[in-house]
Amino acid sequence: MSWLEAVILALVQGLTEFLPISSSAHLILPSQLLGWPDQGLAFDVAVHVGTLLAILIYFRADVRQLLTAWLRHCSGQGASPESRLAWLIILATIPAGLCGVLFNDAIEQYLRSTAVIAGTTIIFGLVLWQADRRGERKLALSGMTARSALYIGLSQALALIPGTSRSGITMTAALFLGFTRDAAARFSFLLSIPLIAAAGLLKTKELLEQGSDANWALILVGTCVAFFSAYTCIHLFLAFLNRIGFTPFVIYRLALGGVLILLMLFG
Numbered sequence: 001m002s003w004l005e006a007v008i009l010a011l012v013q014g015l016t017e018f019l020p021i022s023s024s025a026h027l028i029l030p031s032q033l034l035g036w037p038d039q040g041l042a043f044d045v046a047v048h049v050g051t052l053l054a055i056l057i058y059f060r061a062d063v064r065q066l067l068t069a070w071l072r073h074c075s076g077q078g079a080s081p082e083s084r085l086a087w088l089i090i091l092a093t094i095p096a097g098l099c100g101v102l103f104n105d106a107i108e109q110y111l112r113s114t115a116v117i118a119g120t121t122i123i124f125g126l127v128l129w130q131a132d133r134r135g136e137r138k139l140a141l142s143g144m145t146a147r148s149a150l151y152i153g154l155s156q157a158l159a160l161i162p163g164t165s166r167s168g169i170t171m172t173a174a175l176f177l178g179f180t181r182d183a184a185a186r187f188s189f190l191l192s193i194p195l196i197a198a199a200g201l202l203k204t205k206e207l208l209e210q211g212s213d214a215n216w217a218l219i220l221v222g223t224c225v226a227f228f229s230a231y232t233c234i235h236l237f238l239a240f241l242n243r244i245g246f247t248p249f250v251i252y253r254l255a256l257g258g259v260l261i262l263l264m265l266f267g
Contacts, residue, residue: 010222013047014229020168020249025117041207046219048200050226058234088144092153093194099157107160118260120163125253128172132246135175141183148177181241
């Protein structure tokens, strides 16, 4: 992998991890369409670390409050709105975690294709458009219930299919449930923390078992680029979401899916 490829892939990871356009799809496509070599396990770990650091640092106050309140509740010091939200995040994480354990190998073998990515990119883009158009957008994050969290968590399991977009499908579910755009985005971002951490730990375990002769300078660059691009993306997304809505991302998904279909037919 060249320096240019490393920078571009890390930039793509950072920019797409938290936008409703599917990071996995964008990381699969360069190798399938441009003939780039697989970035390797060490690089996957690096960009996961970069994006995880970005979300943890950006939401550091929220994470600290949630973790402190959860630990207090676990030690019998009483519940609070923060501890309740922490438990709801845990609840919403379970479906995707279980599905990942049960179906990850089958998905890796059968669904990581350009045809699947094109279809899911278009279909779930249209679903997002409907959610943004029809959702009441009245509920704040404090209105999250166990039922709503479980519904969002079940929808998150669909993101194991490349092209779906983890952030996109969770925001879509939250919008259909009547949450505001900001609440949908914030819950989606907080919900990403345990999953990104778990994915990073699993990939790190694989890396330690397999060993690596990776270019560690490239790995460091990938981590830094993924971190800064993800942090910037989160900030700008939240700053402009209520102003622009989800329509630009829907248009992008439809255009990307259309291009992929054309490449399959005539490429």
